[in-house]
Amino acid sequence: MPTYEELKARVLSLPYAPGVYIMKNAAGQVIYVGKAKALKNRVTSYFQSPAGMTPKTRRMVSQIDDFDIIVTESEFEALVLENSMIKKYKPKYNILLKDDKGYPYVKVTTSRPYPEFSIVSRPEADADRYFGPYSGRRAARQAIDTICEALQLKTCRRQFPRDIGKERPCLNRHLGRCIAPCTGDVPPEEYAALVQQAISLLEGNFKGLAKEIEAAMAEASENLQFERAAMLRDRLRAVQALGARQKVVAGGFADLDVLAFVQGQTRGCVVALHYLGGSLQDKEYTVIDGVTQADAGEVLGDFIKQYYSLRQAVPRTVLLSAEIEDGEAVAEFLGSIAGRRVEVAVPQRGKRHDLVRLAEKNAAEEISRIETSQERRLKSLELLQGMTGMDELPEVLEAYDISNFAGADTVGSMVVFEHAQPKKSRYRRFKIESAAFGQDDYRSMAEMLTRRLQHYADGDEKFSPLPSAFLIDGGLGHVRTAQAVLDQFGVTTPCFGMVKDDRHRTRGLVAPDGREFGISTVPAVFALIGRIQEEVHRFAITYNRNLTGKSVRGSTLDKIEGVGDKRRSELLRHFKSIENIRSASLEQLRLVVPNNVAIAVYDYFRAKEAGKGKEKGKQDA
Known part of the structure; x- marks a missing residue:
């Protein structure tokens, strides 16, 4: 077999002539067949930097071990030869239509x-x-x-x-x-x-x-x-x-076909709408795996040739949702089947453009129907893994958030998603003890993760096993705090922060080393992370409100004359805790509430302290 350098040398010697190229793997199997207007230009593109290639093309190029070419007299002849060779070899990386059902x-x-x-x-x-x-x-x-x-x-x-x-x-x-x-x-x-x-x-x-x-x-x-x-x-x-x-399927007599490709989360779909006399007569769809929306032109180009070769019935006009390579040659190829001129166009506006949008809508509906929720969840995890570089599929994700009310009743929440779905039996709540020293989200996060990992280290089955990744609600400071705790316990599980933008919408993930992964352009991952972030926040807020409601309803402040809901909230918001209010001076209290209320609060706590002193004296005696 030729080496990679030998293949590149052969490419440089190819002619600037139309023809067909046949890519082969190490076993000698044909893995891709393509046509070219100029063989040298087209084949050379496969031996350059893969940065601009689509994922499908990169996978194909990584398998190339050898190639052959066939020079033809014209681009049209190359297209016909390409189509027949695809039927013959059924290459792995070509778009292949199943013709076992036939078109009766x-x-x-x-x-x-x-x-x-x-x-x-x-x-x-x-x-x-x-x-x-x-x-x-x-x-x-x-x-x-x-x-x-x-x-x-x-x-x-x-x-x-x-x-x-x-x-x-x-x-x-x-x-x-x-x-x-x-x-x-x-x-x-x-x-x-x-x-x-x-x-x-x-x-x-x-x-x-x-x-x-x-x-x-x-x-x-x-x-x-x-x-x-x-x-x-x-x-x-x-x-x-x-x-x-419209029970009669008159596709064979259609004077207009509209073909559109749409990529779902796990699969792609090409829909063909057949029109006769301006009326929609029939719809066909074909599901295609292993492609992305970036492959739309290639998918439609390969599809249209095979589709009409099988049907042997071509309308006068074919509208497409994306530009295809060598559209004129394709139109000539369809004309050779139909025995007359065939128009191939990609409309940009007007009624024809509306027909293409309708075809795209139908393709999206078919994808939505075909893709199972399980497939979509799996795909979202695969995309998350590929995006962040995790070694394993993140089947179990643990997310953490901190919540407090006016600096009091600080709580932490832990939610678990298994296979991209909430696992509520594994949710956990933490009442943060370090909050007594003042509001500190980093310190609270460190306490929560320390307690969680200590439970695991102690063999607590309720906190086992460890997740595939930890997700922290917050930015770089929060995720670095979490990473420090993981390092302390010798845990190597990946950790990422869930970052929000200025409008409090999920923006991306951030790693402890500062790398940020944008997720807004990947709908499946964006939806998954957004859902996890909302769920962990909801769980924390719910716990916090429950605690706040209990403390407010039974607050010591309610026993002081002149302190109602408004004054109680003002005092808690300013002093953060009951202990701080108890130790505040009269001058400090007057800065928050009216003088008579400040005196009542000050006297109440001093009287309680005096009472405790007397009680302690009796016990000592």
């Missing part, structure tokens, strides 16, 4: 006296009519069944006129679902006329057929043929309902 056609045997409907894989060169292709056999069968029911055509396997009169009419006749040509009472001309109406429906001509039936119904009424008029009325209603529901 509806066949109408108009060459027979009593035409029949069937589903076939492809049209044949005979006198019968073919409609499609349909998105699958189920769609084709639905089209046949719906039309036959609306026009009361036969759905049995009997062949007429051979089997006329051989058996009794089936249940469909008695239910009014079939005009029963098996009885011999339906001439071939009458049945053929109904089949012609079915063909109009398959062609999407609902309005024209409705007008024909209305005219026939009016004529029957004028001739006093009321039974026939009633039958035509029911048929008209069925056809109108059929048109309103």
